[in-house]
Amino acid sequence: MADIVATPKSQSHGDHYDVDYLNDGSLLSWLTTVDHKKLGVMYLWSILFMFFLGGVFALLVRLELMNPGQTIMTAEQYNKAFTLHGAIMVFLVIIPSIPAALGNFALPLMLGAKDVAFPRLNLLSFWIYVTGAIIATVAMVTGGVDTGWTFYTPYSTTTDGPVALMTFAAFVLGFSSILTGVNFVATVHKLRAPGMGWFKMPLFVWGIYATAIIQVLATPVLAITLLLLIFERLFGVGVFDPKLGGDPVLFQHFFWFYSHPAVYIMILPGMAIISEVIPTMSQKVFFGYKATAFSSVAIAIVSFVVWGHHMFTSGQSQLAGAIFSFLTFLVGIPSAIKVFNWITTMYKGSISLAAPMLYALMFLILFGIGGLTGIFLGTMSVDIHLHDTYFVVAHFHYVMMGSTLIAFLAGLHFWWPKMFGRMYNERAAQIAAFFVFIGFNATFLPQFLLGSRGMPRRYYDYLPEFTPLHQVSTVGSWLLGLGFVIMAGYLFASLRKKMDAPSNPWHARTLDWQTSSPPITHNFHEIPVLKQGPYDYFKPFEPSVEGYHE
């Protein structure tokens, strides 16, 4: 398989833009690069590091819960550990994971563009992310925060510790997210290759586009909310403090007006990856392309009107509760359309069970569980019972981790050869996937039971009758951790090899696979002119990039 895309004319230039992007510059040039691929890679390493940090906190929390009473830390340390786990995983890992790392890398390639619309803004956004991460780290080492990642008032305005600093970190990270969103919307609108109409875009692009819209429209409200919270702590303005005549429920409204759409900032890119992996690994035309594309947009729209379902027990009116409950059910429709279309796409396809597909199948199962339990919680009367229990913890871990992070892993394994030009050990990847799947379910399935039996979330101690289920959950977290250790092993091992990845290992049809692995600095030597739809597997392959041969 010859794997370089090059026309003789541009090869004769011999300038350094023809070199693959991984090897065309010094360390300093990496840190100041405006190349979307390098920024994607830098985001990837930063996020993986943060994921490691958040994962360590998760394991510590689970270890503490091994037995009732004190196991390894005090109650205060426990409060800080779960707050840091949540804040790191939400703001520093999951929200940027797919859009900023994989999206930055793949989106312009899929569109046939040389870069994102605003490359310098992209660099700025990366450094804002790093700044936010540093501020958050400072807040952690100067005492830590025990408010939970939701920063509910008036507790967050009265408790000790660097809450203002931690909130400021989230504020800064929000800017990074907004700038990435602005960049991606403009890129999708203006930088598509000639011939690529809206309905010839890969579904990954649709998903990232819908995500970017939410990032742009929801994040500013979080920014002002956190700013008001900082104000409140510094000056005691009293907007959110009932003692001073303020309204703590207002904080919850503001917070969830962002943070519920933020949940879809997390899941939509996951769905976007699955929409790419499944047709490719099944070598089949996507079933219901338009329905899937529009369902992403529909989820983005509905996401803005369901925030009240976080507040069924916070004293909002019953009528408001009923309306929010009904609106919440609406999310189930576009989500179900997607699941139906993914499964139907596989029907009679020639399915490969390579690592990306294993994770995609895992996603279908885990998202099914996570999504349906979301409907339980969206039902007002059921939620009164389950609110703030482990049932909620299990539900959102099935969605955030079981779906988004698993989809991220699918995407990571899918684009790894393109990003780094190397194949990983497939057998090792299968073993790791096995441990991740078993470990994940062992950790979180028992939590559904715990929650429905009344175990409240965020508690340090518990009644002895919950001990066996907690222990299963803790052992599960070790299996899950083992899966990630194996994964780190074979991924790092692959980086030490010679570059061996073919330009199109999965026989995909989208443009990102019609350039070399890894791509050259300018992505393509000539602007591709789109000749086929992204999933036209029923037609013989006709490359859109001149000089391409698989």
Added chain:
Amino acid sequence: MSSESYGHAAEHAFRQHHFVNSEQQFDTSKLGMWLFLATEILMFGGLFVGFGLMQANYPEAWVAGHHHLDRIMGSINTVFLLCSSFTMVMAVHASSTNQKSKTVLNLLATLAFAGGFMVIKYFEYSHKFHEGILPGRYFSYAGGGPPEQAMFFGFYFAMTGIHGVHVLIGMILIAWLTIRAQRGEFSSAYYTPVDLIGLYWHLVDLIWIYLFPLLYLVS
């Protein structure tokens, strides 16, 4: 910037390599700016919602609070910003029609109006600090009135403060534009920065148009 592979496209000094032509670059930049303005509106929107809700809860405190605000100074500032928006429009027009000195003059006028706004804001703020009218727990005004005035001034300082920061950033940007315009960097072929910062400046103006009646003209 390697553009050899696309050598047929007409080259312009300010075109970045990943755009096919200057028009695509201009459209893209403009779209980006509009998206950014949308985020600004939503951010201030959160403040307006909080302000409105608390006004509904404590109407007397809001009325009492607004009596401490100087309507004359507020009105002058409104006029300043409206004029600055006008000169900004003229600057955009002048830069897009290759009138260098007119561009520079209009930008300088915009800068002067914005500076006037900030000077008046400074006098307003220092007068309030002097009287002990400060946000939240630092509110120590001796003249009495409902205690929730402290919250009113929490909003007052948050809203006008964040707006003031936007004016300052605008001034820095306009000063930068003036220098570039003086160097003759803008022409009908390339005036994107003037156009975009103009859009930003109008939004800053527009937000004040809402802030002024909300804060100064409550009844």
